[in-house]
Amino acid sequence: MWWRRTLPAVVALLAVSGLGLITVGLTAEPTRPPRPPADAPTRSRPAPDLAPLARAAPVRVQIPAIGVRAEIVAVGVDAAGVLEVPPLDKPTVAGWYRHGVSPGETGNAVLVGHVDSPAGPAVFFDLGRLRAGQEIQVTRADARVTTFTVDGVHAYPKDHFPSGLVYGPADAAGLRLITCGGPFDDATGNYVDNIVVFATRTA
Template sequence: MWWRRTLPAVVALLGVTGLGLITVGLTADPARPPRPSADAPARTHPAPDLAPLPPAAPVRVQIPAIDVRADIVPVGADATGVLEVPPLDRPTLAGWYRHGVSPGETGNAVLVGHVDAPSGPAVFFDLGRLRAGQQVQVTRADARVATFTVDDVRAYPKEHFPTTLVYGPADAAGLRLITCGGRFDAATGNYVDNVVVFATRTA
């Protein structure tokens, strides 16, 4: 029940500021990342009769629909409960929240990534283009590949981040992909929204 131990700290962070994935070093007018389509209906994919996978750290994520092929590094939370992210000087990396489940276990595994960096678009810049039915493949350290099918893609104001939907318990193997999005606030150096992809393991 990992989420019961870590969720209060995450709630404290997300209830106030959301996931601060991009905070420094951006130009005053960065390219705006794509927003999820408001017209795309959510599609819940029933979890097939798959045995849960044992714990194993994820090492690579592939999202063919948006041409993402990225290595994954483990991340945690700092002393104040703020979710860590990969270094901004390595914007092509994705991060796995190591205090949660690994992709393929029962529960919601969480991957985070920058939307952009001083050098330009980063690993999850096009996350908002994903649509229900598209796939995400996660390669694990045990050489198994967990395939997830996208159920929904949503943008949330950071002050209304869906903490329970992302970090809460689940009966099946789920995956959550998170980045920043929406309008860029030059005064704070942050985007005002988070983009969240909800997916279910299907192979």
């Protein structure tokens, strides 16, 4: 019968395929987030003549260039003074640093999001792919949508985080997006770098 001749081949194929998948499973390299080029240009643009907005919490962020459309929750700092991030079981949510200004106010508003979680890539996984000139839209609780244009994307070691550039005062409305990047340190369970996107309000 035909199956007597083909069954051994099918069994052998299944065994080889199974062994191959197990080998792949045991030696898989983790999916690593994109890293901005070290020489990524920073576009210095004159701030357009836009009247600053009143304070209103952001509720949604959209970044069409990398397919981000995420809800935003307010975050603060933990007991050690480190910036909080949304819980890992909500990897698709971004956080707004509520002690700073809101998007559209004069100053730099700060949004933070996970690069990945145990479930895989998270909301800001592709932040390192953003380039100068691409747009970010933030919807606020007052229903206004503010548009920011990327000035630059850079990676910084966490122990040399540019706090002044991220949280410091500014004369115009800016936006800072933060996530993790660079090599993953298995000993500490953390990425070594932070990826920071610098953007200026343009509409």
